[in-house]
Amino acid sequence: MKRYPTVLTIAGSDSGGGAGIQADLKTIAALGAYGTSAITALTAQNTQGVRAIHAVPAVFLREQLEAVFEDIAIDAVKIGMINTVEVVEVIADVLDRFQPPFVVFDPVMVATSGAKLILDETVDVLKNQLFPRATLITPNLDEARILLKKTIESVEQMREAAEELIDQGCRAVLLKGGHLVAARLYDVLAVRDEPTQVFESDYIESRNVHGTGCTLSSAIATHLALGYALTEAVSLAKAYISEAIWAGKDVTTGRGSGPLNHFFSPKPMVIRS
Template sequence: MNRYPTVLTIAGSDSGGGAGIQADLKTIAALGAFGTSAITALTAQNTQGVRAIHPVPPAFLQEQLEAVFEDITIDAVKIGMVNTVEVAQIIAQVLDRFRPRFVVFDPVMVSTSGSKLIQDETVSVLWSELFPRVNLITPNLDEGEILIGGEIRTAEAMKAAALEMTERGCKAVLLKGGHLLGPTIYDVLAQREQEALILESDYIDSRNVHGTGCTLSSAIATFVAKGNSLAESIIFAKEYIAGAIRCGADVVTGHGPGPLNHSFSPLSMQVLS
């Protein structure tokens, strides 16, 4: 019998629909895979900011994860908002038990509106419990600075920071440079025992970039689930993000920075099934 390529997203819920679980499931569906989910936290937010965060009890998160893994074959996992030590530990235990073949972790720490989404003591646990267990992490510059404890403001500094993260235990790092101002966006891909690559793309003028990180990591997971290599999946995911930003640039959703257009007909993109 046929089976859908299947992705599990482990992340927070965004009541505004632009990021988190909502963005992940939209992305996975738009790219032709089947999305499953486990919610780590509920947020009350809209395009103008985060009003409140309600963590899901760790035991219930574990129930969600086990319910999915015990019944459905998971081809790739995306991890997003992990805001407490207990949540990080539960996810690590479940990854050890079920051993999915590919895991990408977008270490969400600060929202687009500037709200802090992680407890301070959780950062060290990410290094010890989660980073060694995943295939790729995708921090943005703000998150990268938190992780290495230093400033990252140039492409060369990004390269050095990404390499430092691999030396500290990450298998692969895609450090995203969208927060640097200029006509060209620089992302850095670093993998253990390999030379770091600087990936360039054109800057797209749009205020509607809420949920970009969630969307990118979900797209990478989806392309891997469909049979692409890590490098191919990153390239295809970046193409998808560019199209989603362009097609959502002139759309008004709420009174603040809006989301991408997740459903801009990306299925014509080159993907492997």
């Protein structure tokens, strides 16, 4: 039977459409895969910031996850915003039961606007229960500071931080350096038992960068679902992000940090035999 490569995104909903579930599904579709979703929280937000967060009950999240996994073959999972311990426990249990091939976890803790999106008591549970189950985690510098309780201000410190997260139980870490604003941007990929790699890219001047982290992690998950190896999936996802930022940099959506142009060059849906 023929089927589509399929990605499940487990994340929060962004009513402004630039991040979260909305950005994930746009990215998955733009890259030629089929997107499914399970919503962890509803947010009231726009390009200027987050006004309110309403957590989805863990029991209902479980119903969403089981409904998808029991019916549709999932090639990769992307996990985004999680803000309660109960939700972490449900996700960990479902991952153990259904064993998806790839799990990309973007530990969303701070919004682009600076708003904190996670409860303090959830951080340690995330590290203990989800990090070991993830193929890759993709924290930015703010999130790495929360996880490691240390300042990160250089590429060398990024290397050290990524390797420290590996030592704490992660299989692979992509530490995103976009908050170190310079002419060149650096991301560090550390994979257990492999040499650490540094990716470089040009800084693109744009106010429209809302949802870049969500988009990158879902792009990596999609490329894994399409059959690419981890390093290549990261490289292709980073190229997609750069082009999406460039294509949307001169477009105004709202009065704050606008979205990327996810559909600058959409690919047809892949069909597998």
